[in-house]
Amino acid sequence: MAQIILENLSHSYLPNPSKDEDWALKPMTLTWEDGGAYALLGSSGCGKSTLLNIISGLLRPSRGRVLFGDRDMTGLSTMERNIAQVFQFPVVYDTMSVRDNLAFPLRNRGLPQDQVAARVAEVAEMIGMRDMLDRRARGLTADAKQKISLGRGMVRQDVNAILFDEPLTVIDPHMKWELRTQLKDLHRRFGHTMIYVTHDQTEALTFADQVVVMYDGRVVQAGTPQALFDAPEHTFVGYFIGSPGMNLMDARIEGATAHIEGVQLPLAHGYGALEGKTQLGIRPEFLRLGTGQEGLPYTIRRIEDVGHHRIVRGHVGKADVNVIVPEGQPIPADANRVLPDPVHAHVYLDDWRVAPSNLERAA
Amino acid sequence: MEKPVNNRAWFLVLPVLLLVAFSAILPLMTVVNYSVQDTFGGNQFFWAGLDWFEEVIHSDRIRAALGRQVLFSAIILAIEIPLGIFVALNMPKKGIWASFCLVLMALPLLIPWNVVGTIWQVFGRVDIGLLGYTLRKLGISYNYVNNAMDAWITVIVMDVWHWTSLVALLCYAGLQSIPDAYYQAAKIDQASRWKVFRYIELPKMQGVLLIAVLLRFMDSFMIYTEPFVVTGGGPGNATTFLSIDLVKMAVGQFDLGPAAAFSLIYFLVILLISFVFYTVMTRQKEGE
Numbered sequence: 001m002a003q004i005i006l007e008n009l010s011h012s013y014l015p016n017p018s019k020d021e022d023w024a025l026k027p028m029t030l031t032w033e034d035g036g037a038y039a040l041l042g043s044s045g046c047g048k049s050t051l052l053n054i055i056s057g058l059l060r061p062s063r064g065r066v067l068f069g070d071r072d073m074t075g076l077s078t079m080e081r082n083i084a085q086v087f088q089f090p091v092v093y094d095t096m097s098v099r100d101n102l103a104f105p106l107r108n109r110g111l112p113q114d115q116v117a118a119r120v121a122e123v124a125e126m127i128g129m130r131d132m133l134d135r136r137a138r139g140l141t142a143d144a145k146q147k148i149s150l151g152r153g154m155v156r157q158d159v160n161a162i163l164f165d166e167p168l169t170v171i172d173p174h175m176k177w178e179l180r181t182q183l184k185d186l187h188r189r190f191g192h193t194m195i196y197v198t199h200d201q202t203e204a205l206t207f208a209d210q211v212v213v214m215y216d217g218r219v220v221q222a223g224t225p226q227a228l229f230d231a232p233e234h235t236f237v238g239y240f241i242g243s244p245g246m247n248l249m250d251a252r253i254e255g256a257t258a259h260i261e262g263v264q265l266p267l268a269h270g271y272g273a274l275e276g277k278t279q280l281g282i283r284p285e286f287l288r289l290g291t292g293q294e295g296l297p298y299t300i301r302r303i304e305d306v307g308h309h310r311i312v313r314g315h316v317g318k319a320d321v322n323v324i325v326p327e328g329q330p331i332p333a334d335a336n337r338v339l340p341d342p343v344h345a346h347v348y349l350d351d352w353r354v355a356p357s358n359l360e361r362a363a
Numbered sequence: 364m365e366k367p368v369n370n371r372a373w374f375l376v377l378p379v380l381l382l383v384a385f386s387a388i389l390p391l392m393t394v395v396n397y398s399v400q401d402t403f404g405g406n407q408f409f410w411a412g413l414d415w416f417e418e419v420i421h422s423d424r425i426r427a428a429l430g431r432q433v434l435f436s437a438i439i440l441a442i443e444i445p446l447g448i449f450v451a452l453n454m455p456k457k458g459i460w461a462s463f464c465l466v467l468m469a470l471p472l473l474i475p476w477n478v479v480g481t482i483w484q485v486f487g488r489v490d491i492g493l494l495g496y497t498l499r500k501l502g503i504s505y506n507y508v509n510n511a512m513d514a515w516i517t518v519i520v521m522d523v524w525h526w527t528s529l530v531a532l533l534c535y536a537g538l539q540s541i542p543d544a545y546y547q548a549a550k551i552d553q554a555s556r557w558k559v560f561r562y563i564e565l566p567k568m569q570g571v572l573l574i575a576v577l578l579r580f581m582d583s584f585m586i587y588t589e590p591f592v593v594t595g596g597g598p599g600n601a602t603t604f605l606s607i608d609l610v611k612m613a614v615g616q617f618d619l620g621p622a623a624a625f626s627l628i629y630f631l632v633i634l635l636i637s638f639v640f641y642t643v644m645t646r647q648k649e650g651e
Binding site for chain 2: 053056057058077078079082083084085087089091093094095096104105108109149152153
């Protein structure tokens with residue numbers, strides 16, 4: 001086992017990529033620490049699976065290198081990399097029994113029979129299929145087949161990493177939770193590097209210590225779930241993490257003041273001169289409803305009660321703005337303003353977060 | 364969903380039944396009619412009971428033809444099925460070369476059967492045929508006209524040339540339907556090429572293989588045109604297969620009664636063997 005380093009990696013499925021959009025993966029350099037539990041998050045078609053296939057060696061990157069520790073693996077096959085991968089849709093060997101399915105990767109590596117048997121029993125226990133070992137894999141439900149696929153991914157102990165490509169899509173919700181716990185447990189016990197692709201943020205946040213968010217072939221941010229929540233580096237991260245996502249309002253930024261809909265809002269930090277599309281981003285958790293003249297003019301469209309809090313949907317000018325109101329706090333009937341908490345407001349220039357400039361720190 | 368039950372719906376099948384009656388059942392019944400009677404000129408018929416069937420079953424000549432026929436079909440299947448699978452596995456999966464291969468493979472299937480026979484008849488001739496002449500110049504003694512072995516080899520090679528494409532195309536279609544994820548998973552599981560074939564490709568091809576085996580068995584068991592054109596059943600009776608023998612009997616000797624009995628037995632044999640193939644292969648598919 002070793003850390004996995006992607007160096008100046010990029011990939012295109014076209015033979016002669018020229019335009020920016022020809023690239024499925026835009027140039028990136030990324031390190032996956034040994035033994036880390038990572039979630040790779042992003043919407044469909046953003047290059048998550050491509051990235052995974054490059055790491056496992058199913059795909060050869062157009063440019064850049066893949067390193068395991070200091071060993072260059074770019075040109076090496078999947079077999080030489082010794083990586084396990086579980087795919088979105090179940091792949092089982094129809095003619096084999098469940099037992100043989102689970103034993104398949106071990107036997108292919110020539111493990112002695114008794115070790116195979118022990119390991120298969122252990123994995124069967126983990127995926128809850130111990131009494132089905134002698135059944136033939138053909139004719140099992142999609143659920144069961146996917147559990148077998150998962151089992152095959154976890155059965156080898158000497159792998160460099162285990163990659164999961166949205167493995168729980170076809171599994172029913174209760175089992176999903178169960179299996180996710182199992183995966184987490186497996187990670188704690190054996191310390192494999194695990195990369196878990198998903199577009200479900202709850203799944204990502206519960207599984208991973210580190211979340212890598214991809215957007216349009218690019219890694220836009222990698223960090224702890226907390227960091228992603230507190231300071232999204234890209235508007236996509238703000239929108240994707242959190243429920244509902246971050247509010248974005250077009251704003252003109254002058255020093256430590258934001259101008260939105262003709263209202264001047266003080267910011268916690270000062271910013272230099274910004275050229276391009278500037279937006280103020282603030283999470284619904286850090287907005288407060290108000291009445292009177294203070295804050296931004298706000299129109300409420302509807303209120304959703306989701307149990308432990310309420311989500312107020314509405315808009316400021318043309319921008320949709322959501323506000324989270326904690327349980328027990330009243331929503332004034334004549335609420336027509338929102339008041340942002342300046343400490344948690346971020347400024348975005350062309351979708352990327354702008355670091356405040358220290359020189360113009362607000363008084 | 365509640366489905367209405369109405370037995371009058373059976374009337375809807377009536378047109379098909381009529382059509383099949385005229386195209387298949389009635390002609391078959393005339394054969395049955397001939398098989399139990401002795402027929403003379405001027406449409407005179409005399410009841411013969413099962414005499415013709417007994418005669419056919421005990422005929423050494425027909426038994427010999429049946430033996431040759433079984434041997435021929437066995438050899439054809441043993442060559443064409445594995446060869447077809449091998450070709451399909453090695454065909455390009457996509458792109459211009461895939462289309463090129465498909466067209467190339469389809470060509471022998473598009474040639475009329477008697478033309479195939481003529482091609483090989485000329486091809487194998489020792490005086491002017493490319494194959495026969497070349498072999499003779501190389502010092503290999505080859506003459507399908509008077510050597511039984513050479514005649515067999517010619518007929519078998521011809522059939523392999525003609526029909527392996529069918530098996531290959533069917534298998535190719537079966538292989539194309541395997542999702543990429545299966546191959547990827549096999550790579551991740553570090554399966555060898557043989558194991559990929561054994562546990563992924565072969566199981567997925569089972570359905571089309573059943574069709575291929577059945578088609579090739581039936582066609583080869585009924586083969587007539589090509590060997591008739593190339594060897595005419597000779598030398599001697601060396602390549603006289605069942606249908607050639609049948610035609611000789613029915614149209615050559617005009618023994619309508621025995622020929623009709625022969626046809627019916629022939630038909631039942633094909634039906635029986637196809638049924639056996641079908642049962643064995645589908646049972647295997649379903650597993651335990």
